[in-house]
Amino acid sequence: MDERGLTDLLSQFGLSEKEIDTYLAILDRGEAKASDIAADADVSKRYVYSISEELEERGFVEVNDHSVPTMIKARPPSEVIDRLSGTIETIEPELEQRYTSTDEEIEQFEVIKSRPTVLKRIETLLESAEEEVTMTLPASLLSQIQPTLRETVDRGVLVLLLLSGPEAENYPIEQLDGVASAVRVWHARAPLMLTVDRSLGLIAPNDMLTQSNSESNAISLAQRQLVPVLTGSFLGNYWPVAEELYVDRARELPLTTSDFRNAVLQVALRKQQGDDIVATVRGRPVATENGEDTIEGEVVGVRQGLVKPATNSFPVENAFTVDTGNQRFTVGGEGAFVEDYEAHEVILERSEDAE
Template identity: 60%
Template sequence: MDTDGLAGLLERFGLSEKEIDTYLAILDHGESKASTIADAADVSKRYVYSISEELEERGFVEVDDHAVPTVVRPVDPETVVERLTHSVEEMEPELQSRYTTTERTGEQFEVIKSRQTVLKRIEELLARAGDEVTLSLPASVLPQVRSTLEETANRDVLVLLLVGTADGDQIDAASVAGTASTVRTWDALVPTMLTVDRQHGLLAPSQILTSSTSDTRAIALSQEQLVPVLTGSFLANYWPTAEEQYVAPPADLPGTYEGFRNAVFQIALHQAADTRLEATVEGTPVGERDLPSTLSGEIVDVRQSLVRPATSTVPIENAFEIDVDGDRYSVGGTGAFLEDFEAESVTIRPLEE
């Protein structure tokens, strides 16, 4: 370690630049007079007397003011390190007692260099999912995250899973049943891409997971403005092209969904089974439309591309219409601007005849 590196470490223990220069001069010269230390550190004798007392209080040096002139001698470095270590260890219990864990907010970006860390982040993000997940990954990686995917889907989270089978892996409905709400495959090397609840995302070249010698990097991010862009790319560029292999059965009704795509997905499944549905939607009218904050009525149309057959005009469109006393209103999710109503919560139930 060079002098700059040592100085940097000493700075972490609260020593200023001039204090560090003085202390290093004392170490270099051993027991010395103030004048010798002052010349070596390029400071005044008065400063040496002053700072030596402070260094003595911290346990770095000893000051013999009975001698004439006063001499300063360094404490054995091993003793200094032991004292510093003991002080740090004494702090830990009090620091822990005052420590409050809070989830970090705001923009977060992390560059990930290793395969294991990418897999760890995928597992962590899946475990925290509350509403929806989109995930594409190579088929060879699926066994390593399968159990976490199953746990996520069992929490009634909408999980859209796209598996790349470029290496000739065989995927069918039986082999992926239960891993997601719906699974599609694509005979191509798809990028590893994960989004969770419109807030958290991860993007990585598939090589980082499939090759032990890859020098590629992954990026994990938490930013509400960027994560929906990843979701839109997944739904528009990859999902429509892939082959549908598995779709979970419709969930039991009634059901309440704060994730709008999850609600649309369930509506599509139940309508495919010829179940007539009604919905209660809580949210906000779009624009200046004069509507209440809650709408209830029969679901008369759904537009989506989450499950086949697709009924939307564009892949990222998710919306439905309800009939409220003869008037039809279109309902969209977060950020809706073409629809009449922006939903925050959707409750679906069978229509009572």
């Protein structure tokens, strides 16, 4: 490290330029008279006496004023470092107490002008997903984000992926294992639409991602009031017209999830296998404004369009029916209004495991 670098580091401990010059002059001599230090540091002898007292209080030097002339001695660097380290450790608890952690937040609305930034944002959003992802993506870009998609699925996140464009029609099915909960393909060049956990979204014209000379912009948004509209558009307009290409295997039971569409998908897959499923649903009776209730029973019906064959009566319907033994209740997800219950958490078990 050169002298400039050392000076910069010492300044971080609150030493002024003159104080640093004086201290370095003392270090160079080890021990010296004030007049010699003043000459080396190009400061007055009075200043040396004054600053030496402050440096002594900080633990940098020792001042022997019992001798004539007064001698100023540099303390061993190891002792100085120990003193500085102790000071830092002393203030750490107070700093921690005052520190307020703030996560970096995505702006409610953000215009993104470059393709690399859009691709990076896709990765960031997928990495943040905890429950649910819906995405339309040009098939030509899938290879770039496959690792992140697989990590997202491995965390138990529901991932509904629609690959668009001419490249999607003959996409190798063997390359889709583990990249999504379900994959559909559509020959049209659909825009990129990505939603995460019903609260984060990203929209980009297809040409922005597939053409190098595109002047289009993308929009990122973080609004729980608007993102579900995108999810509804995905499930209502794009997903039904696309061809089902891949469906992941059912997840192991018992399964606890707060994402209702994930619960519906698992019920549908299990029912297709002929399994008898018991659900414990914690949620709000739709007829009440507040309050929570828990129901438990066998799942005797499911209405969904997430996987083929579709059993719902309208595109965004995802629900199942629970027979408690005394009564049957229909269960829907967040915002349910035609069902009996709005589910907040669902536990799924095999019928024999629940006995």
